[in-house]
Structure formats: C-alpha cells, structure tokens
Amino acid sequence: MDQGIDLQQTFIQSLMDLGLSAGVAKTVWMPLPMLLMIIGATVGVLVSVWLERKISAAVQQRVGPEFIGPLGVLAPVADGLKLIFKEDTVPAKADPLLFTLGPVIVVIPVFLSYLIVPFGQNLIVTNVGMGVFVWIALSSVVPIGLLMSGYASNNKYSLLGGLRAAAQSISYEIPLALAVLAIVLMSNSLSTIDIVNQQSGYGILGWNIWRQPIGFVIFWIAALAECERIPFDLPEAEEELVAGYQTEYSGMKFALFYLGSYVNLVLSALMVAILYLGGWELPIPTSLIANWLGVSETNAWLEIVDASLGITMTLLKAYFLVFTAILLRWTVPRVRIDQLLDLGWKFLLPISLVNLLITAALKIAFPGAFGG
Amino acid sequence: MLKFLKQVGDYAKETVQAAKYIGQGLAVTFDHMQRRPVTVQYPYEKLIPSERFRGRIHFEFDKCISCEVCVRVCPIYLPVVDWDFNPATKKKQLRHYSIDFGVCIFCGNCVEYCPTNCLSMTEEYELATYDRHELNYDNVALGRLPYKVTDDPMVTALREFVYLPEGVMSPHDLPKNAQRAGQRPEEILAQDMAQDLAKKETGNKE
Numbered sequence: 001m002d003q004g005i006d007l008q009q010t011f012i013q014s015l016m017d018l019g020l021s022a023g024v025a026k027t028v029w030m031p032l033p034m035l036l037m038i039i040g041a042t043v044g045v046l047v048s049v050w051l052e053r054k055i056s057a058a059v060q061q062r063v064g065p066e067f068i069g070p071l072g073v074l075a076p077v078a079d080g081l082k083l084i085f086k087e088d089t090v091p092a093k094a095d096p097l098l099f100t101l102g103p104v105i106v107v108i109p110v111f112l113s114y115l116i117v118p119f120g121q122n123l124i125v126t127n128v129g130m131g132v133f134v135w136i137a138l139s140s141v142v143p144i145g146l147l148m149s150g151y152a153s154n155n156k157y158s159l160l161g162g163l164r165a166a167a168q169s170i171s172y173e174i175p176l177a178l179a180v181l182a183i184v185l186m187s188n189s190l191s192t193i194d195i196v197n198q199q200s201g202y203g204i205l206g207w208n209i210w211r212q213p214i215g216f217v218i219f220w221i222a223a224l225a226e227c228e229r230i231p232f233d234l235p236e237a238e239e240e241l242v243a244g245y246q247t248e249y250s251g252m253k254f255a256l257f258y259l260g261s262y263v264n265l266v267l268s269a270l271m272v273a274i275l276y277l278g279g280w281e282l283p284i285p286t287s288l289i290a291n292w293l294g295v296s297e298t299n300a301w302l303e304i305v306d307a308s309l310g311i312t313m314t315l316l317k318a319y320f321l322v323f324t325a326i327l328l329r330w331t332v333p334r335v336r337i338d339q340l341l342d343l344g345w346k347f348l349l350p351i352s353l354v355n356l357l358i359t360a361a362l363k364i365a366f367p368g369a370f371g372g
Numbered sequence: 373m374l375k376f377l378k379q380v381g382d383y384a385k386e387t388v389q390a391a392k393y394i395g396q397g398l399a400v401t402f403d404h405m406q407r408r409p410v411t412v413q414y415p416y417e418k419l420i421p422s423e424r425f426r427g428r429i430h431f432e433f434d435k436c437i438s439c440e441v442c443v444r445v446c447p448i449y450l451p452v453v454d455w456d457f458n459p460a461t462k463k464k465q466l467r468h469y470s471i472d473f474g475v476c477i478f479c480g481n482c483v484e485y486c487p488t489n490c491l492s493m494t495e496e497y498e499l500a501t502y503d504r505h506e507l508n509y510d511n512v513a514l515g516r517l518p519y520k521v522t523d524d525p526m527v528t529a530l531r532e533f534v535y536l537p538e539g540v541m542s543p544h545d546l547p548k549n550a551q552r553a554g555q556r557p558e559e560i561l562a563q564d565m566a567q568d569l570a571k572k573e574t575g576n577k578e
Contacts, residue, residue: 055405058405061409168468327398328398
C-alpha cells in the first residue's frame with residue numbers, strides 16, 4: 001500500500017531544511033490541521049443546516065429559504081449572527097456555573113472527535129491507535145453536559161429533557177459500541193485509517209456494508225439516537241417538553257447546543273461513511289483507474305487527484321447519510337420514551353450481540369473474507 | 373425449543389414488516405421532493421380573486437333606501453343604518469351607514485337581499501390594521517373601490533388553479549392569452565343559442 005501524499009512530513013521536512021529543530025517544526029505544524037478541522041466542521045454545520053432547511057422544504061413542497069443569499073445559502077450564517085448578538089440570559093434561580101458549563105461540555109467532545117476522522121491516507125489530525133474507541137468514549141461525555149444543563153436550568157422541563165437525554169445516550173451507546181466492535185473484529189484494529197484500508201482494494205464490493213449489513217443499520221439507528229434526531233428527539237421534544245434542556249438557553253449558549261447537535265450529526269454520518277462505506281475509497285479501485293489511464297499509481301498528479309477525490313468521496317458519503325437523516329425526519333414520527341428504551345434494550349442490543357457473535361464465527365470460518 | 377424458534381421467527385417477521393413500512397414512508401417523502409412547490413410569493417405576487425370572491429363589501433350611499441333588509445338578513449344584525457324621516461318628501465333619509473368588518477363573516481346575505489343593489493362584494497381581502505376599531509367601515513370607507521391586483525405595477529398577478537389551461541399546474545410564466553380549461557360562459561351561451569336556432573328551423577320546416 002503506497003502512502004500517498006503526506007503533507008505533515010513534507011511540511012516538517014521543509015521547516016527543518018530552513019534550520020528549525022524537529023520539535024519546533026512539529027509544534028508549528030500541529031495547530032494547522034486542528035484549525036482546519038474546526039473550520040471544516042463549522043462549515044459542515046452551516047451546509048447541513050442549509051440542507052436541512054432546503055430538503056425539509058422540498059419534502060413539504062415549499063420553497064425554503066430563498067432571499068438570504070443565492071438559494072438561501074446564507075440563512076444559517078444569518079441564524080448564527082442573530083444568536084451571537086442575542087442577549088445571554090441566565091435564569092435567576094439557575095446554577096450559573098453549571099448552566100454555563102453544560103453547553104461547553106456538550107460541544108467540546110464533539111469537536112474533539114474530529115481528531116480521528118480521516119479524509120485520506122494521511123489527511124487526519126492524528127492517527128490514534130485507539131481511533132473509534134476515542135470517539136465512543138468522547139460521545140459518552142455529552143450526556144453529562146446535557147444532564148448538567150438540564151439540572152442547572154432549575155426547570156422541570158429542562159430536568160426531564162436532561163434525564164431523557166442521559167437515558168437515551170446511555171442505552172444507545174451499547175449497541176453502537178457492539179456494532180463498532182464487529183467492525184474492529186474484522187479489521188483487527190481500532191484505528192480509523194486501518195479500518196478504511198481493510199475495506200480498500202475491491203472498490204464498492206469491498207466496503208463493510210456488504211459484510212455488516214445488520215451492523216450498518218444498527219449503527220445508523222444508534223447514531224441517530226445519539227444525535228437526538230427526529231425519530232429519537234424526545235429529550236428536546238418541542239411539543240411535550242418545550243425543547244427539553246434547551247428551554248432556558250438563549251444567545252451563544254443555545255448556539256453551542258445547536259452547533260453541537262449538527263456537528264454531531266455530520267460526525268456520525270462521517271463515522272458511518274468511514275466504518276461501513278469505505279471512507280475515502282472510490283467505488284472503483286484507484287489501481288484499476290491507474291491501469292486504465294496507463295499511469296503509475298504513484299504518479300504525482302494522480303495522487304493529488306486521488307487525495308481531492310478522497311475528500312470529496314468522504315463528504316459525499318457523509319452528506320448522503322445526512323440526507324437520509326433529514327428525509328427520515330419527515331417520514332417517521334417521534335417515538336415515546338418507553339418505545340425508545342424498548343428499541344434500544346430489547347431489540348438493538350440483542351441483535352447487535354448476535355451480529356457480533358456471527359461476525360466472530362464467520363471470521364474463524366472464512367478468515368479470508370472477514371479479516372483473519 | 374420449537375416455541376422459542378417460532379417466537380424468534382415472528383419477531384423477525386415483524387421487524388421486516390416495520391422496516392418495509394418505514395421504507396414505504398421514505399418512498400413517499402422522497403417522491404414529494406420531485407413535486408414542485410406552488411408557492412405564491414405573496415407581497416410580490418398575488419392571486420387574482422375569482423369572480424365569486426366574497427371580499428370587503430362595497431356600499432353605494434345614494435342607492436340606499438334605508439329599508440334595513442341588510443340588517444334583518446344579517447346573522448348578527450351587523451350593518452348600522454342611521455336614518456331620519458324627512459317630512460318634506462315623506463321618505464326615509466339615510467344619514468350614516470357602517471359595517472364592522474372585524475365582526476362580519478362575509479356571508480354575503482346583505483348583498484344577496486339588498487333590493488336596490490347598493491351593496492356588493494369586492495375582491496379586497498387585505499384588511500389588516502393595528503387597531504380593531506379601524507375595521508369599522510363607515511359609508512365613506514365602504515364606498516371606496518379596491519385597487520385591482522392586475523393594475524398594480526408592483527405585483528405580478530397570478531391566476532388561480534381553476535383558471536389555468538388544462539394540465540398546467542403553475543400559474544407562473546403563462547402565455548398572455550392562454551385560456552382556462554373548459555368552456556367560458558359566453559361560449560356555452562353561443563352554443564345554446566345556435567342549438568335553439570337550429571331547433572326552431574327544423575320546427576318551421578315541419
């Protein structure tokens with residue numbers, strides 16, 4: 001497997017050539033991908049908010065935002081601006097420290113999880129050996145923030161919303177982790193890079209979705225529940241709980257929740273794309289394309305094209321999943337809390353366990369196809 | 373053991389069924405995405421009200437004979453007819469007339485029953501005010517004619533659905549002389565007259 005473009009090595013090497021020491025060169029490099037990822041995640045949120053509004057409008061045969069910029073693309077920017085300039089109120093009887101800390105604790109782990117999202121062989125902030133496990137661990141920090149803000153608001157709706165959020169996140173964490181475990185079993189590694197590489201080579205046929213169809217469905221359902229998207233949005237159900245833990249929030253604190261929920265959606269979609277849809281891999285293997293064109297796989301311009309195509313493919317796959325989430329929002333009604341917990345504990349958990357066992361059995365039986 | 377397997381089988385069947393229904397639902401919402409919106413961009417575009425539109429009521433002061441029929445047929449006796457008996461002409465003389473459109477339900481009974489046709493319906497429907505008392509129209513306000521949407525240079529007038537040619541769903545970008553589906557009243561009339569004429573001629577021959 002060729003390594004493709006390695007921006008980090010090139011950058012550090014060129015700085016060292018200028019006379020800097022290796023440590024300094026690495027320190028100069030480090031903030032760059034982080035900053036890029038934060039900006040990328042935020043832009044991704046703006047895009048998905050716009051998509052949400054436009055697709056929702058299309059499903060309901062409306063026009064949607066139209067006058068704020070061409071096709072209304074500036075609508076989410078206007079939303080953000082409004083929220084920035086809004087007064088930041090703290091209710092009189094609320095706990096001010098926890099009230100402020102809540103949204104922060106919700107947002108930070110979500111952004112932190114972008115550390116392990118790869119867009120190419122070397123296009124990743126850090127290739128942590130624990131990869132997906134970091135993501136699962138970080139995503140279980142979020143309900144603490146939700147519970148915190150629900151409790152600190154000193155409001156019965158907020159408290160109910162926070163409790164529901166915690167219950168939901170905890171019960172869907174387990175099937176999610178088990179679905180990931182089946183993938184990890186096949187790729188023998190927790191690293192997201194290794195997981196994608198294990199799917200590469202056969203184009204669309206090599207993707208994990210064919211080997212883990214049940215896992216894919218479980219993962220996507222659990223991810224939607226983690227993001228509190230509509231079939232499972234009861235922690236913030238407007239009609240019954242007055243937006244749950246968000247009731248007392250306004251201004252930038254509310255904006256953090258809003259941002260966090262959409263960043264989480266995009267992140268989950270990216271994780272599905274990486275774990276099940278072959279990450280940055282094209283539907284047709286690159287070596288095949290290189291053969292057709294009659295050029296070497298390590299050709300410089302082919303690598304650049306391949307890298308940019310890889311980023312596009314990852315985003316395309318992720319946004320396809322975001323699209324299905326939005327479509328699902330207007331198709332499926334909200335479940336009750338007991339139905340939600342039933343689905344999580346009595347359906348997804350046993351099925352994902354069985355799925356894990358079957359994967360393990362298949363791995364022993366056909367080590368070739370299931371990553372021996 | 374067999375019972376357990378049956379239970380598992382039933383459960384699996386139900387799951388497949390649920391998945392099928394969700395799939396069907398998704399197909400419906402996905403299909404709706406291809407249907408175009410029929411949005412009328414309201415302040416810039418307006419629909420032309422149909423000829424039977426029951427909008428704000430128009431009142432002609434000079435035609436009124438103060439008979440108060442409009443009051444009697446009104447479901448809530450809303451029109452206020454303020455008249456004096458004129459001993460010289462021995463007739464009622466109308467002084468003021470008013471209808472409160474904040475209370476009126478636009479049923480059109482007064483228009484229907486007015487013996488001198490001094491009441492009529494207009495196509496005006498933009499009656500919003502900041503104070504509900506402004507909706508109490510006196511005879512001067514009732515005598516004003518509404519501005520036609522087709523005459524307004526700021527507004528693109530759009531036809532309602534029934535006035536569109538057959539098969540056309542959107543009122544946007546219609547050719548100017550596009551005729552609506554079906555026959556117009558005058559066409560039906562002309563046809564009837566031609567038929568009558570033909571009947572008469574055959575009758576004469578016999």
